[in-house]
Amino acid sequence: MSSQKLHLVIGGRVKDPQGLEFVDLAALDYVGVYDNYAEAEDAWRSSAQRTVDDAEMRYVVVHLHRLLQPDMP
Template sequence: MSDTTSGKQLLHFVFGGELEKLGSNRFRDLDKLDIVGVFPDYSSALTAWRAKAQATVDNAHMRYFIVHMHRLLEPGAVEVPADAARGG
């Protein structure tokens, strides 16, 4: 379970599937979407996205996406980059 006491969670959703044609965002079969998961930060979502994208590199129609759920849940919130929060 993720630690929620150390601050806000910036939830990210990773999913993918086979597209009908290259250059589109329309999926061939919604029943076959690959729901990778929900992650507590962008870094862990990117790691999961990269693993799935690299595993399906031989299928040009397969695409994975990262959805910034925190932006949908709190559209007016201002994001502070992780390195800025640490003073870097």
């Protein structure tokens, strides 16, 4: 039996362009949850491309399956 590997794509303004500390958690852009990395990466790429000229905007893929099932490969 295989388990879903859920991925969350979020983005927002960060305090430091080199970091991942978001300025306002209430203002995060929740792009979506995806059941495979390829779809999540496409969503991340599309969202990041829209804000490519804004160094303080950052989008990330969060591997939810690693949080929900830490022993999963």
